[in-house]
Amino acid sequence: MSxxxxxxxxxxxxFLLVLxxxxxVFGLNASAQxxxxxxxxxxxxxxxxxxxxxxxxxxxxxTNATQNxxxxxxxxxxxxxxxxxxxxxxxxxxGFKGITKNGVDVTIGGSTRVDATLSIGDVTQSVxxxxxxxxxxxxxxxxxxxxxxxxxxxxxxxxxxxxxxxxDFVPGVVPGGGTAGNTVANGGSGSFQVGTQxxxxxxxxxxxxxxxxxxxxxxxxxxxxxxPENNVNSLVPTQDSVQxxxxxxxxxxxxxxxxxxxxxxxxxxxxxxxxxxxxYEYFRNTVFDAxxxxxxxxxxxxxxxxxxxxxxxxxxxxxxxxxxxxFSFEREPVSSGGLDTFTLPTAAQLAGxxxxxxx
Numbered sequence: 620m621s622x623x624x625x626x627x628x629x630x631x632x633x634f635l636l637v638l639x640x641x642x643x644v645f646g647l648n649a650s651a652q653x654x655x656x657x658x659x660x661x662x663x664x665x666x667x668x669x670x671x672x673x674x675x676x677x678x679x680x681x682t683n684a685t686q687n688x689x690x691x692x693x694x695x696x697x698x699x700x701x702x703x704x705x706x707x708x709x710x711x712x713x714g715f716k717g718i719t720k721n722g723v724d725v726t727i728g729g730s731t732r733v734d735a736t737l738s739i740g741d742v743t744q745s746v747x748x749x750x751x752x753x754x755x756x757x758x759x760x761x762x763x764x765x766x767x768x769x770x771x772x773x774x775x776x777x778x779x780x781x782x783x784x785x786x787d788f789v790p791g792v793v794p795g796g797g798t799a800g801n802t803v804a805n806g807g808s809g810s811f812q813v814g815t816q817x818x819x820x821x822x823x824x825x826x827x828x829x830x831x832x833x834x835x836x837x838x839x840x841x842x843x844x845x846x847p848e849n850n851v852n853s854l855v856p857t858q859d860s861v862q863x864x865x866x867x868x869x870x871x872x873x874x875x876x877x878x879x880x881x882x883x884x885x886x887x888x889x890x891x892x893x894x895x896x897x898x899y900e901y902f903r904n905t906v907f908d909a910x911x912x913x914x915x916x917x918x919x920x921x922x923x924x925x926x927x928x929x930x931x932x933x934x935x936x937x938x939x940x941x942x943x944x945x946f947s948f949e950r951e952p953v954s955s956g957g958l959d960t961f962t963l964p965t966a967a968q969l970a971g972x973x974x975x976x977x978x
């Protein structure tokens with residue numbers, strides 16, 4: 620019996636560059652809604668009657684982008700195609716005190732309701748409400764699912780920083796085999812080549828809403844990331860580049876089709892008027908590992924393992940209040956060894972004598 624130690628080395632490098640412009644400033648609108656959220660609401664007076672013609676202003680807290688609209692005959696208003704993030708809503712109407720609501724959270728693919736009740740008073744007077752709470756019961760959409768947001772994405776412990784593993788947080792999502800762990804080193808066998816990824820089909824191997832495994836739609840910033848040939852995920856963003864994501868498990872809206880599971884919408888981070896960024900490294904090393912049972916049994920030392928996962932991201936303004944950028948980089952060089960055990964024929968067996976093998 621002999622033992623062969625094989626060493627395998629592979630490297631993954633991920634880049635994400637987003638010129639996160641506030642296109643609304645330049646008069647450009649996106650045609651798809653799969654990466655955006657919306658704000659809807661109604662404006663009423665103290666008696667509960669609708670207030671038509673009220674001026675409603677929406678301000679993006681990060682980029683200072685501003686939109687304006689007026690309430691309709693029923694006192695309702697709508698802002699569509701909004702990037703996920705924090706917003707401020709201001710309502711003004713002659714004969715009433717103005718009202719400002721800060722900290723309005725818009726989620727990817729979601730509809731946030733912000734109603735306002737105006738008090739009688741001078742238009743120069745105003746009432747400010749901070750940290751407006753999002754309604755626990757979403758009455759503006761019939762889709763079922765959940766959202767995993769920014770801080771939860773970054774601070775969740777992930778083996779290999781595979782952001783798809785956060786899908787487990789949403790009720791109705793059941794992971795299949797091979798989904799856990801690193802997007803490079805999860806599963807697979809044999810030799811690895813530089814730049815290759817293993818078990819790509821496992822990245823989307825989730826049963827969502829009772830559907831088949833690997834048959835859900837994945838969108839990154841509104842772009843479908845499924846490969847038509849076999850429906851595998853073409854890209855898993857790095858953990859620090861993801862702003863948030865939504866998983867729709869049942870009763871998905873009509874804009875989506877061609878799937879038999881659920882819909883996963885991922886939104887990456889964007890630049891703001893303030894420069895911001897992070898740097899990190901996660902590593903595993905031979906000196907921190909215990910030897911396994913088989914190596915101990917045969918008197919072999921611990922197998923080599925050097926896994927470094929490091930990167931950084933940075934975002935900020937190119938033109939303040941107009942054009943922004945966000946850049947993310949991650950690299951993961953890995954050197955590891957594996958133990959293979961083989962049974963080899965003896966010299967007698969090679970000569971055709973198998974008498975020693977008889978029971």
